[in-house]
Amino acid sequence: MHDEFYMQQAYKEAVIAYNKGEIPVGAVVVVQDKIIARAHNQTEQLLDVTAHAEILAVTGAANYLGAKYLNQCTMYVTLEPCVMCAGAIAWSQLGRLVFGAYDVKRGFSRIESATEGTNNKVTKLLHPKTLQVGGVLENECAELLQRFFQKLRN
Amino acid sequence: MHDEFYMQQAYKEAVIAYNKGEIPVGAVVVVQDKIIARAHNQTEQLLDVTAHAEILAVTGAANYLGAKYLNQCTMYVTLEPCVMCAGAIAWSQLGRLVFGAYDVKRGFSRIESATEGTNNKVTKLLHPKTLQVGGVLENECAELLQRFFQKLRN
Numbered sequence: 392m393h394d395e396f397y398m399q400q401a402y403k404e405a406v407i408a409y410n411k412g413e414i415p416v417g418a419v420v421v422v423q424d425k426i427i428a429r430a431h432n433q434t435e436q437l438l439d440v441t442a443h444a445e446i447l448a449v450t451g452a453a454n455y456l457g458a459k460y461l462n463q464c465t466m467y468v469t470l471e472p473c474v475m476c477a478g479a480i481a482w483s484q485l486g487r488l489v490f491g492a493y494d495v496k497r498g499f500s501r502i503e504s505a506t507e508g509t510n511n512k513v514t515k516l517l518h519p520k521t522l523q524v525g526g527v528l529e530n531e532c533a534e535l536l537q538r539f540f541q542k543l544r545n
Numbered sequence: 546m547h548d549e550f551y552m553q554q555a556y557k558e559a560v561i562a563y564n565k566g567e568i569p570v571g572a573v574v575v576v577q578d579k580i581i582a583r584a585h586n587q588t589e590q591l592l593d594v595t596a597h598a599e600i601l602a603v604t605g606a607a608n609y610l611g612a613k614y615l616n617q618c619t620m621y622v623t624l625e626p627c628v629m630c631a632g633a634i635a636w637s638q639l640g641r642l643v644f645g646a647y648d649v650k651r652g653f654s655r656i657e658s659a660t661e662g663t664n665n666k667v668t669k670l671l672h673p674k675t676l677q678v679g680g681v682l683e684n685e686c687a688e689l690l691q692r693f694f695q696k697l698r699n
Binding site: 502 | 588589592595603604607608612614627628629630632633636637656659660670
């Protein structure tokens with residue numbers, strides 16, 4: 392319920408991206424029931440592949456807090472983070488990550504799965520203390536992305 | 546020879562970071578024998594875990610070129626990129642990556658090694674077309690980092 396409310400706020404950011412012709416991904420960062428950062432994907436507008444919603448949200452939240460680490464924060468993001476963003480979230484020591492749609496091709500968890508059940512060291516990409524939940528408002532978040540890519544192809 | 550020259554330029558950036566009390570990592574981006582971006586780690590100064598030299602260099606180079614993709618560029622960085630930076634370099638479709646010191650704990654290649662020789666899909670973190678070379682001026686780059694961490698402990 393709570394998670395759905397904040398995911399809706401992230402979804403609103405994704406819609407802003409959609410309306411600008413950006414791949415529609417949005418994120419918010421919450422601490423003690425307060426949104427301290429809102430961001431959406433701006434890679435086209437800024438001509439910058441690093442301008443994913445999560446990177447901008449980590450930077451915005453740290454800026455708000457005046458501190459580098461986000462252990463007390465929850466990030467809500469409409470799509471499973473990519474490897475770059477998972478790395479940023481790991482460095483930030485985020486307290487909790489909640490994402491909407493799964494990203495089978497580009498999501499960070501495919502890397503973790505590839506090392507599971509092998510004798511090789513399991514390589515977690517997030518910080519070991521970061522809690523995570525996927526699939527919150529999954530359908531809405533995924534549908535917005537599908538609509539965007541369908542429009543691109545037409 | 547050529548690679549060593551540009552790595553020295555990246556090293557100069559690392560020294561700037563060192564003198565500011567930042568973990569000393571520097572990077573430059575080169576296209577057609579011209580340096581189009583210089584950056585050093587600024588995580589402390591900007592209170593931003595995403596402000597690694599490579600992220601700032603990708604942003605700076607794209608800004609210079611007015612284009613998101615860096616297929617024609619070589620990035621020189623004094624330390625093997627972390628997972629976050631490897632992800633950014635992958636999104637940028639960088640032409641060639643040259644790094645100095647290896648980072649056994651945090652470098653991106655440990656993830657690739659963990660899936661090698663398994664039946665699981667080998668998960669490369671860089672773009673498949675990105676050429677890569679490690680160990681250029683390795684000793685100098687590593688020694689600067691060691692000196693920094695030794696100073697921290699004293």
